[in-house]
Amino acid sequence: MSTAHAQAHSQSLASALDMLKQQTSHTGLLTYWLNSVIQVSKAVSVQCFLLKPEGTELIKTAKANPDGVDIETNPPTLSDTDYDADNALTLCLTERKRIQMRYSQCNGTLRHILFSPSERYTLKEGSILLLPLHTQDENSSVIGVLAIYQVEEMANSDIPTVQRLNEVALSKILQMRALSKAASAHFKIQQQSPPIPSDYGIVGESDAVKQVRLKISQALHINRNILVTGETGTGKELVAKAIQQSGSRRTQAFCIQNCASIPEHLLESELFGYHKGAFTGANKDYPGLLRAADKGTVFLDEIGDMPLQLQAKLLRVLEDKQVRPLGSTQSYPIDIRIIAATHQHLDKLINEGKFRHDLYYRLAQFPIALPNLKARNRDAVLLANYFIHAYAEEHQTPPAILTEEAECILLSYSFPGNVRELKNLVDRALIISQNSGAITPELFAYDLQNLPASCEDESHRTASQPIKEGNSFTAQVDDFERQLLTHFLSKYHGNLRAVAQALKLSKGSLDYRMRKFNLLAKDWRDRV
Numbered sequence: 001m002s003t004a005h006a007q008a009h010s011q012s013l014a015s016a017l018d019m020l021k022q023q024t025s026h027t028g029l030l031t032y033w034l035n036s037v038i039q040v041s042k043a044v045s046v047q048c049f050l051l052k053p054e055g056t057e058l059i060k061t062a063k064a065n066p067d068g069v070d071i072e073t074n075p076p077t078l079s080d081t082d083y084d085a086d087n088a089l090t091l092c093l094t095e096r097k098r099i100q101m102r103y104s105q106c107n108g109t110l111r112h113i114l115f116s117p118s119e120r121y122t123l124k125e126g127s128i129l130l131l132p133l134h135t136q137d138e139n140s141s142v143i144g145v146l147a148i149y150q151v152e153e154m155a156n157s158d159i160p161t162v163q164r165l166n167e168v169a170l171s172k173i174l175q176m177r178a179l180s181k182a183a184s185a186h187f188k189i190q191q192q193s194p195p196i197p198s199d200y201g202i203v204g205e206s207d208a209v210k211q212v213r214l215k216i217s218q219a220l221h222i223n224r225n226i227l228v229t230g231e232t233g234t235g236k237e238l239v240a241k242a243i244q245q246s247g248s249r250r251t252q253a254f255c256i257q258n259c260a261s262i263p264e265h266l267l268e269s270e271l272f273g274y275h276k277g278a279f280t281g282a283n284k285d286y287p288g289l290l291r292a293a294d295k296g297t298v299f300l301d302e303i304g305d306m307p308l309q310l311q312a313k314l315l316r317v318l319e320d321k322q323v324r325p326l327g328s329t330q331s332y333p334i335d336i337r338i339i340a341a342t343h344q345h346l347d348k349l350i351n352e353g354k355f356r357h358d359l360y361y362r363l364a365q366f367p368i369a370l371p372n373l374k375a376r377n378r379d380a381v382l383l384a385n386y387f388i389h390a391y392a393e394e395h396q397t398p399p400a401i402l403t404e405e406a407e408c409i410l411l412s413y414s415f416p417g418n419v420r421e422l423k424n425l426v427d428r429a430l431i432i433s434q435n436s437g438a439i440t441p442e443l444f445a446y447d448l449q450n451l452p453a454s455c456e457d458e459s460h461r462t463a464s465q466p467i468k469e470g471n472s473f474t475a476q477v478d479d480f481e482r483q484l485l486t487h488f489l490s491k492y493h494g495n496l497r498a499v500a501q502a503l504k505l506s507k508g509s510l511d512y513r514m515r516k517f518n519l520l521a522k523d524w525r526d527r528v
C-alpha cells in the first residue's frame, strides 16, 4: 500500500470508528457497523448473530449486503441442534476461534442457518469467515459471531480493520445492554465469573484428549443431558465442572450428588426433597437438590450405583419435568440439565437388569467417553509437568525438573488409578524431594522404581545425527550442538537453569552457546 493510500485508509477507518461510537440506537449501530464491514471486506453478505444477554440463545440479529442492512424485526432463534449440528458456529462461539472455509465445505445446516433459501441459490462458491465477537477484556465471554461471505477471500490485511470495527461495535452493544436494567444484573454476574480457558483445564495433547475437548465445546451450548464415562481418576468430575463453568447455564445453580456414597432413603430425600411430616425427623419442608438446581445443572456422580427404585423416580422427573417431594401431593416444575458420570459399564448393568435402559437413553443424550491414561501414556509426562508447575505455584518455589529416567518410567507405567494416581505420585515425589529441584526415579514408589526405564516415546530420545560426508567437522559438531540445545530447551520449556543442569553446563557456558546459535529462551517458554 502506498503511503498516501495508507494515510487515506487510516483516516477513513478513524472516522468510521468515530461514527460508530456516536451511534445511540441499536438499529443505527447495527446498520453503520455492518455497512462498514461490507465496505472493508467487499463482502457479498454479512450476518450478525448475538447471544441473548442470558447467554442461552443465539439470535440472527441482522444481515447486510452491498445494497443495505436488514435488521431482523422478528429475529429467528437458532435452536440448540441448529448450531450444534455444525461445529463451525459452535467452535467459533465457544472457543473464540476465527474460522475460515469455502462455501462448498460448509454443510447444509450451516448454509441454512447463515443464508435464506433464495440467497443460497446464488451463493455457489466463495469464502466464509466466522469471527467470534468478544471484547479484549479476558473476563468477558464471546457474545456472538459475525459471518462474512465473500466471492474472493478477504485480504489478510483487512481482517484487523474488521476486528477493530467489531470491537467498537461490541463495546457499544455491551454499553447499551448494561443500560437496560435486566441486562446490567446479568453482566455483573458475568464479570465475576472466571475467564474460560480455551483447554477447559483438561491437560493432554493426545488425539483422544483433543476429542474430549471438542466434545466439551460441542456440549456447552446444547441443552442436553450428558453422560461422562471412564475409569476411575480419568477426569469425569473435571469434565462435568468444565461444562458447567463454560456453558450457557454457568450463572445458574450447580448441584453435585454422589449416588454411591449414601444409603438409598437418604439419597431419595436429598434428591427429591420432602414435605414436613413425611417421615420421622422431617420437621420442615425440604425442596431437595433437583428443585434447588432449577434452571441449572445437577451432576450425578456414580450414577451406575443408583438403586433401581430411584432410577424409576428420576426417569419420571426427567420425562415430566416436574418433581414431587416425598409426602407431598404437589408437584413442582423444574428445568434442569443432568450431567451423569460413572466408571461402570452401563450396558453390562442393563443386561444384568441393574440399570434401566430407558433412563440410560435419557441420560446419554450426549455421551462423552474419557480415555484411560494407559491409552495415552505420552500425556503422562505432560500431566506430570503440569502438576509440578501447579505445585511450584502453590508453594512459591521454582518448578522441579523431571529427569529423563523418571520420564521413561512414567511412560512405561500403566497407571491403573489414571490421572489421580499420577497426580498423587508427583505430589509425593515433590514432598520427598524437599525442593532438591529434580524428580528422579528413586522418589517414586518402590514398584515403580523397578520398572524397566525404556522410553517408548520416540520424541524423548535424542536422535543420532546423520553423518554428512563432505561437511566440515566443525559444521557437523555445530549442527549437533544446536540440536542438543533446542531439544533440551523444548523439553524444559525455556527454563535455562533446568537445561544447564541437565547438560551439566555452567550458566556462563550455556549463555555463550545460546548466543553462538542465536537462541532465545523465551521462544520456548510460550510453548508450554
Ligand SMILES: Nc1ncnc2c1ncn2[C@@H]1O[C@H](COP(=O)(O)OP(=O)(O)OP(=O)(O)O)[C@@H](O)[C@H]1O
Binding pocket: 201, 202, 203, 204, 230, 231, 232, 233, 234, 235, 236, 237, 238, 239, 343, 419, 420, 423
Ligand atoms: N486431563 C486432565 N488434566 C488435568 N487434571 C486432570 C485431568 N484429568 C484428571 N485430572 C485430575 O485428576 C484428579 C482426578 O480427576 P476426577 O476426580 O475428575 O476423576 P474421576 O474420573 O471423576 O474419578 P472417580 O471416578 O474416581 O470419581 C483430579 O485432581 C483432576 O483435577
